[in-house]
Amino acid sequence: MNPAMSFLDSIFVNLKLWTLNLIGHFLPGWAVILASIVISGVVILCLGPVIMMYLTLLERKVVGRMQNRYGPNRVGPWGLLQPIADGIKMFTKEDIVPTNADKVIHLLAPIVIVVPALMVFLVVPFGRDMTAADLSIGVLYFIAVSSVTTLPIFMGSWASRNKYSMIGGMRTAAQMISYEVPMTLAVVPVIMMSQSLSTASIVNAQEGLRWFVFTPWGLAGFVIFFICTVAECNRPPFDLPEAESELVAGFHTEYSGMKFALFYMAEYMNAFTLSAIAVTLFLGGWQGPFLPSWVWFFTKTFALIFAMIWFRATFPRFRVDQLMGIAWKLLLPLTLVNMLVAGLWYFIPGITGWVGAAVILAVSFLGLTALNKPVIPEKRVYLLEN
Amino acid sequence: MDILNFGIKVGIYALMAGTLVLAVGVVTLRNLFHSALCLAATLIGTAALYLVFHAEFLAAVQILLYVGAVVTVIIFAIMLTEHIAERSVAQRNRQSLPALLGILVLIAVTGRILLKTPWAVNPATVGARVTVADLGAALMGTYVFPFELVSVILIAALIGAVIVAKKEKSS
Amino acid sequence: MIIPLPHVLLFSLALFGIGAYGVLTRRNIIGILISIELMLNAAGINLIAFSKTTALAPETGQIFAVFVIAIAAMTATVGLAIVLALYRARKTVFADEVNLLKW
Numbered sequence: 001m002n003p004a005m006s007f008l009d010s011i012f013v014n015l016k017l018w019t020l021n022l023i024g025h026f027l028p029g030w031a032v033i034l035a036s037i038v039i040s041g042v043v044i045l046c047l048g049p050v051i052m053m054y055l056t057l058l059e060r061k062v063v064g065r066m067q068n069r070y071g072p073n074r075v076g077p078w079g080l081l082q083p084i085a086d087g088i089k090m091f092t093k094e095d096i097v098p099t100n101a102d103k104v105i106h107l108l109a110p111i112v113i114v115v116p117a118l119m120v121f122l123v124v125p126f127g128r129d130m131t132a133a134d135l136s137i138g139v140l141y142f143i144a145v146s147s148v149t150t151l152p153i154f155m156g157s158w159a160s161r162n163k164y165s166m167i168g169g170m171r172t173a174a175q176m177i178s179y180e181v182p183m184t185l186a187v188v189p190v191i192m193m194s195q196s197l198s199t200a201s202i203v204n205a206q207e208g209l210r211w212f213v214f215t216p217w218g219l220a221g222f223v224i225f226f227i228c229t230v231a232e233c234n235r236p237p238f239d240l241p242e243a244e245s246e247l248v249a250g251f252h253t254e255y256s257g258m259k260f261a262l263f264y265m266a267e268y269m270n271a272f273t274l275s276a277i278a279v280t281l282f283l284g285g286w287q288g289p290f291l292p293s294w295v296w297f298f299t300k301t302f303a304l305i306f307a308m309i310w311f312r313a314t315f316p317r318f319r320v321d322q323l324m325g326i327a328w329k330l331l332l333p334l335t336l337v338n339m340l341v342a343g344l345w346y347f348i349p350g351i352t353g354w355v356g357a358a359v360i361l362a363v364s365f366l367g368l369t370a371l372n373k374p375v376i377p378e379k380r381v382y383l384l385e386n
Numbered sequence: 387m388d389i390l391n392f393g394i395k396v397g398i399y400a401l402m403a404g405t406l407v408l409a410v411g412v413v414t415l416r417n418l419f420h421s422a423l424c425l426a427a428t429l430i431g432t433a434a435l436y437l438v439f440h441a442e443f444l445a446a447v448q449i450l451l452y453v454g455a456v457v458t459v460i461i462f463a464i465m466l467t468e469h470i471a472e473r474s475v476a477q478r479n480r481q482s483l484p485a486l487l488g489i490l491v492l493i494a495v496t497g498r499i500l501l502k503t504p505w506a507v508n509p510a511t512v513g514a515r516v517t518v519a520d521l522g523a524a525l526m527g528t529y530v531f532p533f534e535l536v537s538v539i540l541i542a543a544l545i546g547a548v549i550v551a552k553k554e555k556s557s
Numbered sequence: 558m559i560i561p562l563p564h565v566l567l568f569s570l571a572l573f574g575i576g577a578y579g580v581l582t583r584r585n586i587i588g589i590l591i592s593i594e595l596m597l598n599a600a601g602i603n604l605i606a607f608s609k610t611t612a613l614a615p616e617t618g619q620i621f622a623v624f625v626i627a628i629a630a631m632t633a634t635v636g637l638a639i640v641l642a643l644y645r646a647r648k649t650v651f652a653d654e655v656n657l658l659k660w
Contacts, residue, residue: 030389030390033390102419105419105420105423135442136442136517136518137442137443137446137518140443140446140447140450140518141442141446143446143450144446144447144449144450144454145449147449147450147453147454147455148430148449148453148454150454150458151423151426151453151457151458151461154458154461155423158419158461158465166465169465170462170465173458173461173462176458177454177455177458177459180454180455184450195519197518391559394559395559395560398559398560399560402564402568405568405572406568406571406572406575409571409572409575409576409595410575412575412579412591412592412595413575413576413578413579413582413583413588413592413595418585418587418588418591421588421591422591425591425594425595428572428595428598429594429598432572432598432601432602435565435568435602435605436602436605438559438560439605439606439608439609440609441605441608441609441619441622443619444601444605444619444622444623444626447623447626448601448626451626451627451629451630452594452598452626452629452630455630456594456629456630456633459633459634459637460587460590460591460594460633460637462637463587463637463640463641464587466641466644467587467640467641467644467650477583477584477585477588478582478583478584479582479583479584479653481581481582482582485577485578485581485582486578488581489574489577489578489581490574492574492577493570493571493574496570497567497570500563500566500567500570501563501567503563505562505563505610505611506611507562507610507611508610508611508612508613510615511608511609511610511611511612511613511614511615512609512610514615516608516615516616516619520615520616521616521619521620521623524614524616524617524620525620525623528614529620532620532624536624536627536628539627539628539631540627540630540631543631543634543635544634546635546638547634547635547637547638548638550635550638550639550641550642551638551641551642553645
């Protein structure tokens with residue numbers, strides 16, 4: 001790596017070290033530790049909302065192009081100031097609380113939902129030495145914290161006292177709990193191979209071009225993880241909790257103004273962090289030739305986000321029973337097979353293990369799809385009363 | 387470093403006090419949904435306390451399993467049975483006073499015993515850092531029998547729950 | 558150990574007491590289950606505190622705390638399944654109204 005590249009590569013790390021050195025001249029040791037925490041925290045707190053703002057723009061632009069229109073292009077050059085206009089609009093809207101709502105919880109839900117969404121940024125390795133907190137239980141921390149997201153959604157749906165909100169909340173609970181299981185199990189092979197839960201060491205284990213996605217178990221794990229990711233952040237085709245054609249807006253039907261914006265923010269930040277963790281676990285994180293590490297990281301993450309947006313423009317929504325069927329009858333057994341296959345791949349080196357693993361995965365996938373016959377629900381006739 | 391240490395100490399005691407207040411909320415709030423939310427907050431507080439004892443793995447498992455799964459299932463059940471619980475009926479039985487007295491006696495006696503016992507602190511354990519790898523090795527080595535037992539019970543619970551909650555075929 | 562062991566034990570004792578009070582006084586079965594979770598949690602804190610201070614092997618307490626969490630998850634699932642079955646059959650979730658077999 002030439003000097004210019006390595007300068008660019010560590011520009012943010014050096015910037016922080018330089019600032020801390022500057023502070024160290026005036027303040028005692030404990031203040032420097034605090035300052036280090038504060039700097040990382042502030043960067044993350046700013047990064048989250050900014051990413052969310054431009055993800056909304058990206059989504060509207062990309063979906064617009066896919067639907068043969070331009071997308072927002074009036075505010076600023078190429079519509080780049082559109083998110084700010086949206087933000088001002090959200091701030092100035094009237095805040096409506098339903099009469100029968102549980103006021104305190106109705107207020108708490110959108111605040112609480114942002115907390116885990118911001119907290120998971122802690123373990124995301126944005127680049128070489130650019131993890132805010134390299135926890136020894138990084139991946140587990142990520143899974144644990146993001147599993148809390150179900151609760152505020154429940155709070156919002158229950159406190160609204162609205163049947164659409166309620167149904168949305170119920171669907172969320174069922175969906176998120178179901179998809180958490182294959183998601184967690186899909187991570188297990190990665191932990192087995194890198195022998196660590198820390199996100200930074202998982203990236204280090206994929207040094208060079210030995211990304212986990214290039215192995216049979218890694219590919220299967222990545223696909224399963226990515227499907228679960230899409231389901232976890234309630235994006236189409238898994239957007240049953242907020243299916244607008246059935247439930248108005250699902251659990252955030254009764255939210256307006258800034259509270260609605262907070263739900264929206266959490267959703268987009270979750271989409272970003274989940275993609276970032278998928279990149280970290282399977283696509284080599286910030287590893288990559290030529291370019292600075294953080295450029296690689298953001299390129300891969302935005303590629304995954306682009307795929308999510310592409311899903312939204314392409315696939316119709318699932319039915320509830322199909323949704324549950326995919327999680328429990330297809331993805332869960334496949335992740336279990338995948339764990340065994342990963343062990344096999346590890347202990348049989350060379351081409352034999354590679355081909356064997358691929359064959360076992362392919363056979364089990366075909367077998368499972370053959371076993372899962374499409375269910376045609378019985379025809380129901382709804383009689384109007386009187 | 388003294389200021390930092392003192393700050394951490396105060397933080398821990400504040401955490402414990404807050405957790406206890408939330409726990410009181412769990413058992414006294416009339417609205418079950420609120421008390422389930424208090425339970426979630428109490429569990430998060432305990433998870434934070436686990437971090438104080440350097441049990442990071444357990445803290446994560448606590449949040450993942452309790453807050454992510456158990457509380458969600460409890461709230462699910464509350465929502466399904468809600469309109470009965472919402473009626474303006476008594477939420478507690480007539481044993482409140484005897485229960486309170488009995489528990490105060492229990493706490494007083496046990497607390498006194500706790501404070502009087504000379505705890506044999508093992509310095510080797512205090513310094514040890516238990517990694518996830520250590521836990522895994524112990525789980526697969528020394529404690530493999532209880533581990534297998536728990537997995538059998540888990541399967542039994544899974545099947546049992548499905549059978550109990552399954553809708554019977556209406557004739 | 559940053560804080561003395563008896564303080565932690567007192568804390569978990571208080572948590573256990575609060576949980577026990579809830580179990581004894583709540584009428585709603587789900588409320589009782591919630592209180593039981595509190596009591597199990599208190600046991601978990603004790604296990605962790607002992608594993609950090611007095612245990613011979615530092616990982617023992619943590620492993621048994623994992624078992625406690627697993628058992629708690631089971632109680633929740635099976636208990637709530639029973640509650641739902643009860644609700645479907647007898648349209649009640651109050652423990653003192655389920656007295657069909659009471660002598």
